[in-house]
Amino acid sequence: MDGAGRIAVVTGAARGVGAATARRLAERGLRVALLGRELATLEAVARSLPTDSCSLEVDVTDEAALRGAARSVAERMGPASVVVANAGIAAAGPFATTEAALWDRVVAVNLLGSAATARAFLPQLLRTRGYLLQVASTAAFGSAPLMSAYCASKAGVESYAQALRTEMEPEGVGVGIAYLHWTGTGMIEGLEAHPVLRELRAHQPGPGSRVHSPEQVAGWLVRGIERRAASVYAPWWLRLVQPVRPVLPMVVSRVSRRSLRGLPAEELREMTGVLGPGGRADWEARGPVGPVVPVRPPQS
Numbered sequence: 001m002d003g004a005g006r007i008a009v010v011t012g013a014a015r016g017v018g019a020a021t022a023r024r025l026a027e028r029g030l031r032v033a034l035l036g037r038e039l040a041t042l043e044a045v046a047r048s049l050p051t052d053s054c055s056l057e058v059d060v061t062d063e064a065a066l067r068g069a070a071r072s073v074a075e076r077m078g079p080a081s082v083v084v085a086n087a088g089i090a091a092a093g094p095f096a097t098t099e100a101a102l103w104d105r106v107v108a109v110n111l112l113g114s115a116a117t118a119r120a121f122l123p124q125l126l127r128t129r130g131y132l133l134q135v136a137s138t139a140a141f142g143s144a145p146l147m148s149a150y151c152a153s154k155a156g157v158e159s160y161a162q163a164l165r166t167e168m169e170p171e172g173v174g175v176g177i178a179y180l181h182w183t184g185t186g187m188i189e190g191l192e193a194h195p196v197l198r199e200l201r202a203h204q205p206g207p208g209s210r211v212h213s214p215e216q217v218a219g220w221l222v223r224g225i226e227r228r229a230a231s232v233y234a235p236w237w238l239r240l241v242q243p244v245r246p247v248l249p250m251v252v253s254r255v256s257r258r259s260l261r262g263l264p265a266e267e268l269r270e271m272t273g274v275l276g277p278g279g280r281a282d283w284e285a286r287g288p289v290g291p292v293v294p295v296r297p298p299q300s
Contacts, residue, residue, distance in 0.1 A: 006128075009033045009073060009080045011060055011117055012087030014041040015278060016185030017135070020218035021084055026051045028222065030082065033073045035060070037281050052077070059285075060087045060113030066120040079124035082225055085117045085157075086135045089279035090150040093272025102274060102283065103149045109282060110153035115160055122173070129172035131228050133221065134161040138181050138238060141245055142252035165230065174228040178221055179238050182211045185276065210235075 008025045012018040013034035022032045026049040034042045034055045042055035054076055058069045073080060088110045091102050114134055125132060139147065139154040158177055165175035217234045224232030233239045241248070274283045 006081040008082040018086040020214040024222040070120040081128040081130040106149035111156040131174040142248035178232040
């Protein structure tokens with residue numbers, strides 16, 4: 001990929017995989033627009049990049065704000081050649097005790113926000129015959145209990161991106177899906193102390209329980225972007241899981257039933273809620289009738 005002069009957009013770029021991916025793209029010469037909920041954190045990431053960049057505070061579930069962000073990117077930097085739909089949050093806990101608004105918010109950010117991102121930037125990708133990378137998860141492979149909203153949303157983005165890929169192929173726009181496994185971001189902070197995350201990881205044998213750094217995952221994603229890959233696996237061995245996906249929900253359910261019997265109900269209730277600093281920032285920034293975050297002028 002000749003990055004010179006090209007523009008990349010990364011959502012959820014304030015930290016974790018989003019920030020690391022922005023750095024990797026900038027190292028390859030792309031100018032990067034960083035989108036997210038925390039402007040100060042975005043600007044700090046932008047200042048660390050070796051190429052020109054801009055930072056936009058935007059809620060991916062606000063389509064008007066996203067369209068404004070897309071216009072700002074095009075006017076300041078030019079049309080995007082690469083869009084990484086990475087913004088996402090997670091909540092853990094039993095479905096019955098999870099606040100309905102929080103459950104809905106996870107689905108809104110992860111699924112509806114991804115679709116809104118594509119709608120906002122597809123006109124630019126059509127001009128550049130560019131590439132959209134939708135970040136999904138192995139949560140799409142099997143429905144893990146205590147993570148129902150996250151699993152549902154990631155299964156949804158996989159399905160939507162598969163359909164979009166077929167629609168966009170005749171137009172010269174590539175669409176890839178990235179499958180991420182355990183990644184050491186704020187979303188899994190306190191991994192060993194959190195009963196839900198601890199139990200989910202404890203029953204994954206061998207390499208399945210290994211936690212990968214955001215920088216390592218970003219390297220895999222950028223290599224996929226360079227190849228305009230239809231599927232990106234982080235780590236690579238996840239591609240070996242694809243043929244057995246039909247039986248995974250049954251296996252996950254059977255293993256999880258045994259695990260759940262050992263978890264005190266009171267402990268589960270206490271640990272129910274949004275995960276990680278990014279998720280908390282999004283949850284705290286929501287408005288009384290849904291979050292509305294205006295697009296601010298881009299910052300160098």
